[in-house]
Amino acid sequence: MAGRIEDYALIGDLETAALVGRDGSVDWWCAPRFDSPASFAALLGGPEHGRWLLAPVGNRRCGRRGYRGDTLVLDTVWESVGGTVRLTDFMPPRRRGGPCLVRIVEGIAGRVEMRGELSVRFDHGGVVPRTHAPDRRTVVSVAGPDATRLHCGPGAGEPDVTPARTRFAFPVEAGQRVVFTLGWHPSHAPAPPLPDASAALGGTLAFWTDWAAGLRYEGPARDAVMRSLITLKALTYEPTGGVVAAATASLPEHIGGRRNWDYRFCWLRDATFTLSCLLRGGYRREAAAWTDWLVRAAAGDPADLQPLYGVAGQRRLPETHADWLPGYENSRPVRFGNAAAAQFQLDIYGEVLGTLYSAVRAGVPIDGQVWELMAALLDHVAEHWREPDEGIWEVRGPRRQFVHSKVMAWVAADRALRLARVAGLRGSARRWQALRGELRADICRFGWSDERGAFTQYYGSRRVDATALLIPVLGFLPATDPRVRATVDAMTGLTDRGFLRRYDEAPDGEVHEVDGLAGAEGAFLACTFWYADALALTGRPAEARTVFERVLDVRNDVGLLAEEWDPAAGRQLGNMPQALSHVALVNTAFALDGTRRRTRITAQAPARRPALA
Numbered sequence: 001m002a003g004r005i006e007d008y009a010l011i012g013d014l015e016t017a018a019l020v021g022r023d024g025s026v027d028w029w030c031a032p033r034f035d036s037p038a039s040f041a042a043l044l045g046g047p048e049h050g051r052w053l054l055a056p057v058g059n060r061r062c063g064r065r066g067y068r069g070d071t072l073v074l075d076t077v078w079e080s081v082g083g084t085v086r087l088t089d090f091m092p093p094r095r096r097g098g099p100c101l102v103r104i105v106e107g108i109a110g111r112v113e114m115r116g117e118l119s120v121r122f123d124h125g126g127v128v129p130r131t132h133a134p135d136r137r138t139v140v141s142v143a144g145p146d147a148t149r150l151h152c153g154p155g156a157g158e159p160d161v162t163p164a165r166t167r168f169a170f171p172v173e174a175g176q177r178v179v180f181t182l183g184w185h186p187s188h189a190p191a192p193p194l195p196d197a198s199a200a201l202g203g204t205l206a207f208w209t210d211w212a213a214g215l216r217y218e219g220p221a222r223d224a225v226m227r228s229l230i231t232l233k234a235l236t237y238e239p240t241g242g243v244v245a246a247a248t249a250s251l252p253e254h255i256g257g258r259r260n261w262d263y264r265f266c267w268l269r270d271a272t273f274t275l276s277c278l279l280r281g282g283y284r285r286e287a288a289a290w291t292d293w294l295v296r297a298a299a300g301d302p303a304d305l306q307p308l309y310g311v312a313g314q315r316r317l318p319e320t321h322a323d324w325l326p327g328y329e330n331s332r333p334v335r336f337g338n339a340a341a342a343q344f345q346l347d348i349y350g351e352v353l354g355t356l357y358s359a360v361r362a363g364v365p366i367d368g369q370v371w372e373l374m375a376a377l378l379d380h381v382a383e384h385w386r387e388p389d390e391g392i393w394e395v396r397g398p399r400r401q402f403v404h405s406k407v408m409a410w411v412a413a414d415r416a417l418r419l420a421r422v423a424g425l426r427g428s429a430r431r432w433q434a435l436r437g438e439l440r441a442d443i444c445r446f447g448w449s450d451e452r453g454a455f456t457q458y459y460g461s462r463r464v465d466a467t468a469l470l471i472p473v474l475g476f477l478p479a480t481d482p483r484v485r486a487t488v489d490a491m492t493g494l495t496d497r498g499f500l501r502r503y504d505e506a507p508d509g510e511v512h513e514v515d516g517l518a519g520a521e522g523a524f525l526a527c528t529f530w531y532a533d534a535l536a537l538t539g540r541p542a543e544a545r546t547v548f549e550r551v552l553d554v555r556n557d558v559g560l561l562a563e564e565w566d567p568a569a570g571r572q573l574g575n576m577p578q579a580l581s582h583v584a585l586v587n588t589a590f591a592l593d594g595t596r597r598r599t600r601i602t603a604q605a606p607a608r609r610p611a612l613a
Contacts, residue, residue, distance in 0.1 A: 083110020397516025
C-alpha cells in the first residue's frame with residue numbers, strides 16, 4: 001500500500017519525474033516523458049503494479065531525509081542499532097539517451113543489512129514484462145514498446161530474478177558504496193550506455209546549484225520560495241518549455257472519492273501565474289521558453305484553443321479509466337488523459353493574452369505572428385464572451401455564466417488594448433476599448449449580488465467562489481473598491497480551519513449542482529494563497545502573513561505541496577507536487593515582501609510639515 005501523499009519526494013530530469021517514499025520505494029515513474037504511461041504505478045495500487053524498493057531489512061520508514069542543498073538530489077537516512085545508512089536518489093538531467101534513475105547506498109556507520117525489490121510494470125502497471133538477467137550485474141525487462149535495463153554495482157550481490165520481480169539482499173558497511181542504475185529505452189532500439197554514477201551525481205548537483213544561484217529574492221520564507229522554484233523547474237519539459245500541472249495522475253481530492261484527475265499536462269491558465277513567478281524569481285530563460293510553448297500551442301484557429309495540451313503541444317488527450325488499478329486508498333476511477341481538453345473555457349483567452357502582455361513588459365521578444373494571434377484571439381472573445389462555459393474549475397455539470405470567465409474576458413480585452421498601444425494598432429485599440437467597457441459593465445451588473453454582498457460564482461447565483469479574490473490582482477477593480485473588500489470578507493464562508501475551499505460543497509451524498517460530481521474535496525491550497533494576497537492588498541498584512549505561514553506549515557518534510565489539504569485529517573490531497581500550489585506560494589511571498597518593504601519605507605519617511613495658512 002502506498003504511503004500518504006505527503007510521504008513522497010520528487011526527483012526528475014526535466015523530461016519526466018519519479019516519486020520516492022519515506023520507506024525507500026519509488027512508487028511512481030513515467031518514462032520517457034511526464035505524460036508517458038507509468039512503469040512504476042504502485043502509487044495507485046500496490047507493489048504488484050510496479051515499484052523499486054531499497055531499504056534496510058526490517059525498517060519501513062526512514063529516520064530523516066532531505067534534498068542536498070538547493071538541488072533535486074534526495075538523501076534518505078536510516079539509523080539502527082547496527083549502523084547508519086544513506087540512500088541517495090536522483091535523475092541526471094538528460095544530455096543524450098533516455099531517462100535513468102540512480103540510487104546510491106552508502107554505509108555511514110556500522111553494518112546494515114539491505115534489501116531491494118524491483119517490479120517493472122509497463123503501461124500504467126498493467127503489463128508484466130519478460131524479465132531476465134543476461135549477466136550477474138544486469139537485469140533487462142521488455143514488453144511491447146518499452147524496455148528497462150538495471151545495472152547493479154559491486155557489492156550488490158547477485159540479483160534473484162523471477163518473472164514477477166527482482167530481489168536483492170546485501171550488507172553495507174561504513175565507507176562502502178553500492179550503486180544501482182535503472183534506464184528506460186525503446187524496446188526496438190539498443191540500450192544507451194548508462195552514466196557513471198559518481199560523475200552523474202557531481203553533474204546533477206552542479207546543475208541544480210548553478211540554476212538555484214539565479215534566484216533574485218531575499219525576503220521572508222526564502223527557503224520555501226527556492227524549493228518551490230526548483231519544483232517548478234523540475235516540472236518543466238525541457239525540450240519544449242511546457243510546465244506540467246503535476247507529476248502524477250489520479251491522486252484523489254477526497255480519499256475514496258471520484259475526483260481523481262490526470263494532471264501530467266500543460267494548462268494554459270497556469271501560464272500567467274507561472275510566468276509572473278519565474279520573472280519575479282529572475283528566471284527569464286524559463287519564462288521565455290514557457291511563452292514560446294504557449295504561442296506554439298495556441299497557434300491556429302482561436303475556436304480550437306484548448307485549456308490544456310500535452311508536453312509537446314499535442315491536442316488529443318482522451319480520458320480513459322484504468323480498471324486494473326484499485327486507486328490510491330481505493331479512490332476510483334483511476335483516470336489517464338483528461339476530457340477537460342475538449343471543454344470551452346472562456347477564461348483561457350485572458351490567460352494567453354495576459355501572459356503575452358507580461359512577457360512584453362519583461363522584455364521577452366515577441367515576433368509579428370504573435371500580434372496576429374493576439375488580434376485573432378480577441379476577435380474570438382468579442383464574438384463568444386456572452387456564451388456560458390465550463391470555467392476555471394472545469395465543471396462536469398452544465399455550462400454557466402461564470403463570473404471569473406467574464407473577468408478573464410475583460411483581462412483579454414484590457415491586455416490586448418495595452419499591447420495595441422505599444423504596437424501602434426490604433427484602429428484595433430478603439431474596438432478593444434469598447435469591448436473592455438462592455439465587459440466591465442456586464443460583470444458589475446450581473447456578477448455582483450446585493451443580496452449576497454459579494455461577487456458571486458456565476459450570474460444569478462448567491463454562491464461565492466475563491467476566484468473572486470483575483471479581481472484586484474487582475475486589475476479589474478482596485479483593492480480599495482468597497483465591492484472588493486466585501487467580497488474578501490465573504491470568503492470566510494469558504495474557510496475550513498483557516499484554509500480556503502474553492503466553493504461551497506454539496507450536501508453529503510448529493511451531486512454538486514455546479515460541478516456535476518458527488519463527494520467532498522479538501523481545501524484548495526492555491527486559493528488559500530490567493531486569500532493571503534487579497535488580504536494584503538486590502539490593507540490587512542498581518543492577517544495575510546498568518547494565512548501564508550499556515551500554508552507553509554503543511555508542506556511536507558522536503559517542502560512540497562499537493563493540490564489540496566484536508567484540515568480535519570491533517571493530510572495532503574490531490575496530485576503531487578502541484579505546480580499551481582508552488583506558483584501561488586512564490587507569488588504570495590513576493591507580494592508580502594513588497595507589502596513589508598512599502599510599510600517599512602512609509603514608517604521611516606519623515607513626517608510632512610503642516611501646510612502654511
